[in-house]
Amino acid sequence: MGKKAVIFDMDGVIFDTERVYLEIWKSVFEKYGYKMTKELYITVMGTGRKNVIKTFLENFGDDLPIEKMYEEKDNQLFYIIENQGIPLKKGVKELFSMLKEKNYKIALATSAKRDRVEKQIKDKWLKESFDAIVCGDDVEKGKPSPDIFLKAAKEIDVEAKDCFVVEDSPAGIKAAFSGGMKGIHVEDLKVADEDILKYCQKSFKDLQEVKKYLSHK
Numbered sequence: 001m002g003k004k005a006v007i008f009d010m011d012g013v014i015f016d017t018e019r020v021y022l023e024i025w026k027s028v029f030e031k032y033g034y035k036m037t038k039e040l041y042i043t044v045m046g047t048g049r050k051n052v053i054k055t056f057l058e059n060f061g062d063d064l065p066i067e068k069m070y071e072e073k074d075n076q077l078f079y080i081i082e083n084q085g086i087p088l089k090k091g092v093k094e095l096f097s098m099l100k101e102k103n104y105k106i107a108l109a110t111s112a113k114r115d116r117v118e119k120q121i122k123d124k125w126l127k128e129s130f131d132a133i134v135c136g137d138d139v140e141k142g143k144p145s146p147d148i149f150l151k152a153a154k155e156i157d158v159e160a161k162d163c164f165v166v167e168d169s170p171a172g173i174k175a176a177f178s179g180g181m182k183g184i185h186v187e188d189l190k191v192a193d194e195d196i197l198k199y200c201q202k203s204f205k206d207l208q209e210v211k212k213y214l215s216h217k
Contacts, residue, residue: 005131005158006099006214007149007181009046010110012168012188013207015086015120018045022189024076028069034060042190046169048111048142081119088126091207096129098211107152109165111136111143131156143171146179153181164201164217166210173200186210 011017022041029036040059044052053066080086099106106129110117114135121127132155139147153163165176168188176183177199185196185203192203204210 002162003105003156003158004103004217005105005107005153005156005163007107007109007152007163007165007176009165009167009169009172010108010112010117010120012045013166013186014089014092014108014126016089016188017086017120018168018189020080020086021073021077024073024080028072028076031072032065032069034064038189042170045171045190046111046143046167047171048136049113051142077116078119081116085122086120089207091211092126095207095211095214096126098215100129102215104214105131105156105158107132107134107156109134109148109152111148113137143169144174144178146175146181149175149179149181153179164214166207167200170196176200184210184213 008014011021022038025036025041044055053070056066057064096106108130112135114137117133117135132152134148134152134155136142139151141147149163149165150160153160160180163181164184165172165181166184166186167173167176168186168190170190173183173185173196183200185192185200186207187203187205197203202213204213
């Protein structure tokens, strides 16, 4: 039997970041006289900075001071990471230890830039759990392009068809599907809709359900 792997997205899957992100964006937009909605934020979740900027400019017009706003968002986020930390999602430790027991390779594939990933993953056990960490700045095209997942699979030397991908965003689920991998959707800000269900193998409420499912694979 060939090697198997689980590739994880970071924000909204391992860390409870997306809620924090949404609140920060809402306050930054409000400060500049604009209104950010949860619905719009969900459309850009996990797609990387270039795409977020493009989408926000399309929605709010070219006058949107997006570079300045991004700087403020980053500063607020780094402040929270440094001073409060971002909570881990419930069930991460249990899921990882089960996967290790079953000899799964574990990789991280996140649209976040490496400097934030390094700040955010402070726990030694978590850092050491990953056989590979691929960040947004390691690939040319962000999700929904499958590049980041394919790079992660290559780094851990596991064929795409033998990789499960755990994702909370529609872009991530589409990326896994395009890369010939088995997408597992886990609910965060985004409840599974028709689009997600079309491209994922299964959708679950939380990581405990994911653990139960993968323990039989």
